[in-house]
Amino acid sequence: MDYSQFLIMKQEIALLVVFLLVFLYDTFMPRSAQKGLPVCTSVLMLLLTVAGCLDCCLCSTDNQVAFGGMYETSAIISAIKNILNIGVVIVLIQSIKWANGEFMIMRRGEFYELLLVTLFGMYLMISARHFLVFVIGLECASLPLAAMVAFDKNRYESHEAAVKYILTAVFSSAIFMMGLSFVYGVAGSLYFANIYTAIYASPSVMLVMAVAFVIAGIGFKLSLVPFHLWTADVYQGAPTSVTSYLSVISKGATAFAFLVVMAQVFGSLYTIVWEWMLYALIILTITIGNLFAIRQRNMKRFLAFSSISQAGYIMLGIIAYNTLGVAAMMFYILVYIFSNLGAFGVIGAIENACGKVSMDDYRGLYKTNPRLAFTMMLAMFSLAGIPPFAGFFSKFFIFTGALEGGSVAIYVLVLIALINTIVSLYYYLLVVKAMFISEEECVILPFKSACSERLGMWIALFGIIFLGLLSPVYSTLIDMASVSQFGMYFLN
Amino acid sequence: MEISAIYFLVPSLIMFCCGLYGFITRRNMIAMLISLELMLNSVDMNFVIFNRFLFPGQMEGMMFTLFAIAIAAAETALAIAIIINVFRSVNHVDVRELNEMKF
Numbered sequence: 336m337d338y339s340q341f342l343i344m345k346q347e348i349a350l351l352v353v354f355l356l357v358f359l360y361d362t363f364m365p366r367s368a369q370k371g372l373p374v375c376t377s378v379l380m381l382l383l384t385v386a387g388c389l390d391c392c393l394c395s396t397d398n399q400v401a402f403g404g405m406y407e408t409s410a411i412i413s414a415i416k417n418i419l420n421i422g423v424v425i426v427l428i429q430s431i432k433w434a435n436g437e438f439m440i441m442r443r444g445e446f447y448e449l450l451l452v453t454l455f456g457m458y459l460m461i462s463a464r465h466f467l468v469f470v471i472g473l474e475c476a477s478l479p480l481a482a483m484v485a486f487d488k489n490r491y492e493s494h495e496a497a498v499k500y501i502l503t504a505v506f507s508s509a510i511f512m513m514g515l516s517f518v519y520g521v522a523g524s525l526y527f528a529n530i531y532t533a534i535y536a537s538p539s540v541m542l543v544m545a546v547a548f549v550i551a552g553i554g555f556k557l558s559l560v561p562f563h564l565w566t567a568d569v570y571q572g573a574p575t576s577v578t579s580y581l582s583v584i585s586k587g588a589t590a591f592a593f594l595v596v597m598a599q600v601f602g603s604l605y606t607i608v609w610e611w612m613l614y615a616l617i618i619l620t621i622t623i624g625n626l627f628a629i630r631q632r633n634m635k636r637f638l639a640f641s642s643i644s645q646a647g648y649i650m651l652g653i654i655a656y657n658t659l660g661v662a663a664m665m666f667y668i669l670v671y672i673f674s675n676l677g678a679f680g681v682i683g684a685i686e687n688a689c690g691k692v693s694m695d696d697y698r699g700l701y702k703t704n705p706r707l708a709f710t711m712m713l714a715m716f717s718l719a720g721i722p723p724f725a726g727f728f729s730k731f732f733i734f735t736g737a738l739e740g741g742s743v744a745i746y747v748l749v750l751i752a753l754i755n756t757i758v759s760l761y762y763y764l765l766v767v768k769a770m771f772i773s774e775e776e777c778v779i780l781p782f783k784s785a786c787s788e789r790l791g792m793w794i795a796l797f798g799i800i801f802l803g804l805l806s807p808v809y810s811t812l813i814d815m816a817s818v819s820q821f822g823m824y825f826l827n
Numbered sequence: 828m829e830i831s832a833i834y835f836l837v838p839s840l841i842m843f844c845c846g847l848y849g850f851i852t853r854r855n856m857i858a859m860l861i862s863l864e865l866m867l868n869s870v871d872m873n874f875v876i877f878n879r880f881l882f883p884g885q886m887e888g889m890m891f892t893l894f895a896i897a898i899a900a901a902e903t904a905l906a907i908a909i910i911i912n913v914f915r916s917v918n919h920v921d922v923r924e925l926n927e928m929k930f
Contacts, residue, residue: 502906519877520881
């Protein structure tokens with residue numbers, strides 16, 4: 336056996352090293368040094384991210400395949416992994432205060448270990464080119480998350496959220512694997528490439544069912560409507576750090592893996608089978624996500640529904656089915672990470688300081704904590720897509736990518752998405768209105784947020800303001816997407 | 828005499844549908860978990876049947892089944908742990924009562 340092929344998995348191995356270091360620190364360091372674990376993990380992840388970004392920018396990676404085609408990496412795949420890394424760094428920095436709290440003393444290490452394991456699972460899921468590896472990655476990414484949702488043992492909501500999450504996660508993976516068994520029955524292999532050639536443009540009833548099952552299974556993880564019912568409850572019940580991780584990193588990774596499966600396995604069935612399934616899902620997801628977000632008063636629930644509708648926009652990059660769509664989708668994920676983490680940073684800071692998560696409590700936040708209110712406002716503007724913030728550019732690019740195909744149906748879809756952007760503007764501005772304009776007396780007293788929380792918000796703010804204006808980011812993504820392996824699937 | 832694949836596939840499909848029905852109708856969390864197990868096991872059966880009858884020359888489906896069994900075991904262990912936690916905090920395992928958060 337050629338052991339040098341393990342070097343192709345260098346990102347996974349680097350992450351594994353970080354995991355082992357955190358694990359050893361947690362196990363062997365004396366109790367007095369345990370307080371340094373969150374900072375230590377953040378620094379290690381930061382180093383990993385910087386190294387990964389440098390590697391991604393300086394050395395151009397070709398398509399490399401390991402383990403007989405079960406694992407693949409390329410420039411665009413290492414780019415999406417680095418995007419996830421950036422998000423994880425922000426989540427880790429924002430969680431330092433919470434992780435050093437009274438409650439977490441005995442459990443600190445477990446939180447970080449579980450988080451890194453789920454990230455490893457997402458890496459595997461993105462790089463997998465065989466459904467066995469894909470399923471292992473998917474489970475590795477979703478099961479430890481259930482344990483993380485259940486982390487807050489003293490709060491009843493955490494239990495309820497965990498039950499809802501684990502039951503839907505197992506249910507969705509059962510549906511997903513049922514779809515896989517149909518695919519196996521039709522194609523006789525679980526390698527993506529073999530399935531692609533075996534089912535090339537020859538739909539059968541069984542295959543249509545298989546595609547529907549696979550979309551439903553992954554749709555649960557992505558919280559597409561009508562598979563979204565767990566989302567709001569889990570986001571509300573989970574600890575805020577876990578919620579922010581769940582809403583950006585998990586969603587971004589699954590969205591990219593979804594793209595890989597749809598293009599590299601079912602690519603030849605695009606117009607015949609799954610374009611219309613996805614079409615309906617996107618309209619439902621964007622519209623229902625938006626309509627339910629309007630009536631939410633709990634900030635975490637509100638962001639849950641907003642993240643459902645954002646997932647619909649991310650799906651536009653898949654239905655576009657061209658390299659521009661891939662680049663736009665990755666850019667959207669990157670911007671979404673920054674904007675959503677900006678919002679969650681503020682929510683987490685306020686929750687840590689005084690335990691308030693209701694939108695009514697945010698009234699008059701501008702008078703007591705102007706900086707937090709300002710950060711929240713920029714995050715909301717970016718999520719809604721107001722220029723010149725990054726969210727505007729990401730929405731613009733993803734619409735451009737979708738319109739590249741140019742069929743009338745896609746034009747209608749983009750029009751619906753555009754109308755929904757206006758609806759979303761209403762509820763994002765509700766938060767801004769509560770913070771700035773509301774005349775009622777303030778509930779949240781002035782407080783000073785922790786240094787780590789401020790750092791996390793600064794990074795997120797930096798991304799929100801500059802990411803849209805830094806054109807090299809998007810053009811690099813386009814270059815990567817145009818030379819990626821997706822090109823040959825899109826032409827057919 | 829060779830028994831044809833359909834005699835294995837139909838029970839597997841029935842098992843899946845029973846699991847699905849049970850998951851939707853049962854209100855006891857343990858019963859829901861059992862239903863989920865039924866669904867996962869029917870997937871395993873499907874893989875083995877397809878492998879044995881359609882592609883007897885290879886082992887891919889069997890290998891997938893082995894891994895799927897391990898994954899299902901991990902899922903069950905975690906779910907049971909969470910359900911025990913819930914039981915400790917509210918003294919029952921009825922999902923109808925877990926309705927603090929809704930809409």
